[in-house]
Each structure stands twice: as C-alpha cells, then as structure tokens.
Amino acid sequence: MPITVRTATTAHIDACTRVLAEGFADDPAMSAIWPDQARRHRAVPRYFMTALRHFHLRGGGVQIATGEHGEIGGVAVWDPPGQWDQPFSRTLRALPELLPALRARTTAALAVRHALDEHHPRTPLHWYLANIATSVDRRGQGYAARLIGDRLAGAPDTAAYLVCTREKNIRFYEKFGFAVRATFVLPAGAKPPMWAMIREP
Numbered sequence: 001m002p003i004t005v006r007t008a009t010t011a012h013i014d015a016c017t018r019v020l021a022e023g024f025a026d027d028p029a030m031s032a033i034w035p036d037q038a039r040r041h042r043a044v045p046r047y048f049m050t051a052l053r054h055f056h057l058r059g060g061g062v063q064i065a066t067g068e069h070g071e072i073g074g075v076a077v078w079d080p081p082g083q084w085d086q087p088f089s090r091t092l093r094a095l096p097e098l099l100p101a102l103r104a105r106t107t108a109a110l111a112v113r114h115a116l117d118e119h120h121p122r123t124p125l126h127w128y129l130a131n132i133a134t135s136v137d138r139r140g141q142g143y144a145a146r147l148i149g150d151r152l153a154g155a156p157d158t159a160a161y162l163v164c165t166r167e168k169n170i171r172f173y174e175k176f177g178f179a180v181r182a183t184f185v186l187p188a189g190a191k192p193p194m195w196a197m198i199r200e201p
Helices: 010-024 028-033 037-059 088-118 143-153 167-174
Strands: 004-007 062-066 072-079 126-134 159-164 179-185 193-199
Touching (some): 010 126, 028 037, 028 088, 037 072, 037 088, 072 143, 143 167, 159 167
Parallel strands (some): 126 159
Antiparallel strands (some): 072 126, 179 193
C-alpha cells in the first residue's frame, strides 16, 4: 500500500487533530494532565487543534502520511531546529483557546510542560518530534515509520530529539538511531516514567 508524506497546512488541521486525539487519548503524558478519562477525551482534541494552529504549523515541520486514496493515516509534529521553545507572546495568544481545554488542570499542564522543558537538550540544534500518531485503523501499516524515516533522511546532519512516553515504544525509536539519554517522571497526576531519546547526526 503506497504511503505519501507531505507537509501539513491549515487545511489539514481538523484531520490532524482527529489522528492526534486518537493516538494520545490514553497517553501517559496526557493522563498526567487529565487523570479523568472522560474529561481527557473531551479536552485532548481542543488541545491539539490549538497547539497545531498556534505553535507547530507555522514552523513547517508538521507532516502527514496519506494512503492511496488521500486519507490521512499518520501525523508527525516536528519542530524545526531552534524552534521548539515557543515564545511567551505566542502562548498568550493561544490562551483563550487553551484554557477551555485545561480548565482546573492548568496548573498540572504547566508542571508537565516545565518537566519536559527541563529535560530538553539545549544543544546541538535538532529536530524535535513533539508528537506522532497513527489513526486506529492504520496502525501497524508503516505510517509512523515512514514519517520518522522521511524526516531523518532529509536531515542526516542534524540531531533529532523526542520523549518516549511508553516503554514498549523504545525499541521502535531505536531502529531509527535514537538512544535513551535520560529517564524522568512527571510531577502531576499519574507518574509514569518518560524516556528522553536523542538521535545524533
């Protein structure tokens, strides 16, 4: 089955949001922000739509993987080198859309964000894989592998970084040259371990 990878645009926000919300509905990091499952499932789509619109699409690093009929089966949210640390002014502009999703969990979300930023490498310049997800009906068909492989193949001389939130996925990322550099826990809600992984250029 042919898989095509291309850069996402604002026209893809709704479809990307659906795929990311499916992939992260019960992710440990999302669960740390919203421990209650029902509330999390309601909040996560709004969270991703806002993040795409205000933080990630403008950098040109968000990629989609489509099947032979053009349906989006996978989404990779990459921040280009030097652009992972969002300016405070951009966060302020996003707040009116973020707050309805966070509500009483705003403090928890800030604590999780701080923990992730604390372990984020400052050097070398790198591509940051903030999120990657495959729609439920496309899992196991190579969408995620294609998205990662294409990005790394296009930037062989640049490092890449990600935080793995599930131990079972470590070996998947290792196939692309990523190696665990640190393990840490989140300060809010559930406290599963997180694995900071970097792929050297």
